[in-house]
Amino acid sequence: MSSSADIERQIRRFRRLTFLVGWMPRWLARLFSKLRTRWVITFGTFGKVRTIVAKNLEPVMPPGTDLAAAADRLLMNYGMFMMDYFRIPRMTKAWIPKMFHQPMRGIGRIDEALKAGKGVILATAHLGCWELGGVSLRLQGMPVTAVSVTDPMNEAVNQWRDSVRRANGIEIVIIAAGQMSPIDMMNALEKNRVVCMLTDRNFVETDPVELDFFGRRARFPRGPAILSLMTGAPILPAFVTMGPGGRYYADVAEPVLLPEKGTKMERVEAAMQALVKVLESKIRENPEQWYIFDPYWEKSEPMSNIARKLAGLEGGVSPLK
Numbered sequence: 001m002s003s004s005a006d007i008e009r010q011i012r013r014f015r016r017l018t019f020l021v022g023w024m025p026r027w028l029a030r031l032f033s034k035l036r037t038r039w040v041i042t043f044g045t046f047g048k049v050r051t052i053v054a055k056n057l058e059p060v061m062p063p064g065t066d067l068a069a070a071a072d073r074l075l076m077n078y079g080m081f082m083m084d085y086f087r088i089p090r091m092t093k094a095w096i097p098k099m100f101h102q103p104m105r106g107i108g109r110i111d112e113a114l115k116a117g118k119g120v121i122l123a124t125a126h127l128g129c130w131e132l133g134g135v136s137l138r139l140q141g142m143p144v145t146a147v148s149v150t151d152p153m154n155e156a157v158n159q160w161r162d163s164v165r166r167a168n169g170i171e172i173v174i175i176a177a178g179q180m181s182p183i184d185m186m187n188a189l190e191k192n193r194v195v196c197m198l199t200d201r202n203f204v205e206t207d208p209v210e211l212d213f214f215g216r217r218a219r220f221p222r223g224p225a226i227l228s229l230m231t232g233a234p235i236l237p238a239f240v241t242m243g244p245g246g247r248y249y250a251d252v253a254e255p256v257l258l259p260e261k262g263t264k265m266e267r268v269e270a271a272m273q274a275l276v277k278v279l280e281s282k283i284r285e286n287p288e289q290w291y292i293f294d295p296y297w298e299k300s301e302p303m304s305n306i307a308r309k310l311a312g313l314e315g316g317v318s319p320l321k
Contacts, residue, residue: 007156011159033080037076046075074290081128084132091168093140109254121195124196124239125200126291128241129241144194146172148165148174150176173188195233222268224275229267229271241282241289256278
């Protein structure tokens with residue numbers, strides 16, 4: 001566990017990066033990112049996770065893919081993601097046309113769902129630039145609540161990430177191991193808010209559901225489907241992925257519906273499997289933007305903490321470290 005002095009030192013560093021990157025022209029920030037990330041891949045912490053990333057990509061990529069090269073491309077893309085992440089605190093509505101290739105596709109599905117007054121569960125993955133999605137919705141006037149998972153190994157990242165979200169008017173619901181906050185999420189939905197959550201990994205649920213994913217079995221949280229069952233809020237899969245020139249595409253897919261028949265748990269699991277199929281399809285389209293740096297196909301819990309200890313990365317993974 002980091003000391004308070006270490007945490008404050010890291011947060012000051014994040015502030016400096018935000019100032020530096022925020023004032024840079026984006027082309028210069030991208031060039032800096034490429035050079036810096038290549039250095040970290042070769043000499044720094046990313047060299048320790050390349051093997052993990054390659055193994056994670058194995059069932060995702062076509063047979064015969066050079067997984068080591070794919071892992072390097074993924075890490076370079078992550079460096080771009082981090083550059084844009086550090087630009088978010090200075091982001092304004094005027095930036096949206098510059099950051100995106102076109103308006104968010106399917107955003108009308110969010111508007112339509114909000115008209116029903118039951119809120120929206122926006123389900124995404126560690127794909128592309130998910131943080132940019134929530135901020136862009138908030139800048140367009142939507143009431144956004146982000147479900148934030150506490151990382152016990154990197155308190156500075158927790159504080160910085162949540163401060164960036166709050167500075168952009170995003171409400172936070174914090175969850176931690178053994179401390180779910182379903183009531184807070186239900187309250188947000190009752191207020192007709194857009195509740196955003198990452199759903200491609202189980203972080204805290206003690207009884208996750210095991211589902212088919214890329215021809216293997218992986219564990220996922222039941223939370224999104226349970227919330228939908230309890231509140232009537234629709235589940236809308238949504239993604240922000242990087243396209244040509246480093247600009248992004250934003251997509252909101254059709255709602256994932258709970259089956260009308262079956263027990264509650266059967267309906268929940270069926271809905272989660274349907275959601276996972278959407279995640280799988282989008283990740284397969286953009287495999288080198290799926291940022292998972294822990295052994296994803298392992299069943300040990302918590303995956304993130306164990307993997308980082310084994311790799312000597314207790315302080316977390318960052319291309320800017």
